[in-house]
Amino acid sequence: MKRRHFITGTALGASALALNACHRAEENTTTSSVNINKGKKVTLKLATSWPAHFPIMGTGVDNFAKRCFALSGGSLEIKIYPKNILVPALQVFDATSAAQIDAFHSGVYYWKGKNSAFSIFGGMPLGLTSEEMITWMKFGGGYELWRALYAKFNLYPIIGGTTGPQMGGWFKKEIRSLTDLKGLKMRIPGLGGEVMKKLGVNPVLLPAGEIYTSLERGTIDATEWVGPALDSMMGFAKAAPYYYTGWHEPGSILEITFNKVRWEKLSEEHKAIITAASEEMTSNMLQEFRYKNAKALQDLPKHVQIKTFPKDMMDAAKIALKEVLLDESKKSHDFKRVLESYEAFYALNKPYDDISTKNFLDIRG
Numbered sequence: 128m129k130r131r132h133f134i135t136g137t138a139l140g141a142s143a144l145a146l147n148a149c150h151r152a153e154e155n156t157t158t159s160s161v162n163i164n165k166g167k168k169v170t171l172k173l174a175t176s177w178p179a180h181f182p183i184m185g186t187g188v189d190n191f192a193k194r195c196f197a198l199s200g201g202s203l204e205i206k207i208y209p210k211n212i213l214v215p216a217l218q219v220f221d222a223t224s225a226a227q228i229d230a231f232h233s234g235v236y237y238w239k240g241k242n243s244a245f246s247i248f249g250g251m252p253l254g255l256t257s258e259e260m261i262t263w264m265k266f267g268g269g270y271e272l273w274r275a276l277y278a279k280f281n282l283y284p285i286i287g288g289t290t291g292p293q294m295g296g297w298f299k300k301e302i303r304s305l306t307d308l309k310g311l312k313m314r315i316p317g318l319g320g321e322v323m324k325k326l327g328v329n330p331v332l333l334p335a336g337e338i339y340t341s342l343e344r345g346t347i348d349a350t351e352w353v354g355p356a357l358d359s360m361m362g363f364a365k366a367a368p369y370y371y372t373g374w375h376e377p378g379s380i381l382e383i384t385f386n387k388v389r390w391e392k393l394s395e396e397h398k399a400i401i402t403a404a405s406e407e408m409t410s411n412m413l414q415e416f417r418y419k420n421a422k423a424l425q426d427l428p429k430h431v432q433i434k435t436f437p438k439d440m441m442d443a444a445k446i447a448l449k450e451v452l453l454d455e456s457k458k459s460h461d462f463k464r465v466l467e468s469y470e471a472f473y474a475l476n477k478p479y480d481d482i483s484t485k486n487f488l489d490i491r492g
């Protein structure tokens with residue numbers, strides 16, 4: 128697969144190069160003031176929150192950079208800096224805002240501390256799936272709100288991938304009813320963590336490198352991560368045999384975010400190439416997650432038990448979520464405004480989804 132991608136990329140790159148040469152030849156004979164940077168070589172520094180070539184997310188952004196280079200005929204080079212090479216993983220937002228680097232690839236939910244409304248863009252418990260989320264962003268007003276809020280930080284965000292539905296996490300003991308959650312320590316971030324807190328869980332935040340050891344030693348009782356493909360790499364099955372289906376991150380999106388001033392200085396051609404390459408990256412990532420999750424699920428060790436959370440817990444989670452959203456809306460006008468737009472799209476989409484996708488999946492069985 129990789130090799131075929133590379134060949135396609137190279138072939139497209141060659142034709143883009145030829146096209147570019149034509150454009151440059153034309154420019155020499157006409158006086159256009161529209162794209163003054165056209166054809167000029169631009170190099171951008173992009174830092175990520177992932178280790179080098181981290182599967183799916185890291186390789187996704189690696190391919191994005193390759194595609195920008197190929198589509199621009201080599202005039203747009205995006206240099207990828209994995210976490211902690213130029214900037215620590217969770218300082219990429221600030222570093223891009225301050226123009227120490229040009230762009231970053233990360234998850235929106237990490238910046239909840241900057242503005243609580245960002246947690247909605249990151250993904251909502253019991254909310255929109257990846258496809259629905261992207262539809263809201265593009266057609267339902269989400270992008271306008273996101274860009275207006277990020278502009279206050281001198282940032283210009285673009286969707287840079289999505290995980291698809293995430294699993295509910297790994298538990299050392301089976302959860303038979305809501306009461307089994309009381310006092311459990313679980314690694315779970317974002318709004319899902321807030322909901323769990325109301326259900327009696329003690330949500331903790333741990334860096335990726337410490338999760339397995341904490342679970343294995345019993346410092347934590349449970350953890351969520353992503354889905355079978357990436358969870359298997361973390362080895363959680365060895366420490367916690369109960370693997371629960373998801374509810375808290377049905378459609379988390381990732382971002383490729385640029386320093387806004389730097390973005391505005393790019394030529395229209397380069398902006399169009401970045402936009403197209405990020406669209407490609409997002410759909411590729413969703414498909415790659417789906418395929419690799421399906422494979423990894425088949426390959427889970429035999430002792431792993433797939434479970435669905437009990438009904439009394441999910442009923443309580445729905446009530447707790449309403450309380451969390453109401454609390455956050457009272458505290459932040461931005462959160463309230465983004466939530467209203469999100470909920471308006473949810474209400475618009477649900478009746479159609481019920482008679483289309485949901486109905487079909489029920490029929491298909």
Ligand code: CA
Pocket residue numbers: 293351352353376
């Ligand atoms: Ca997660």
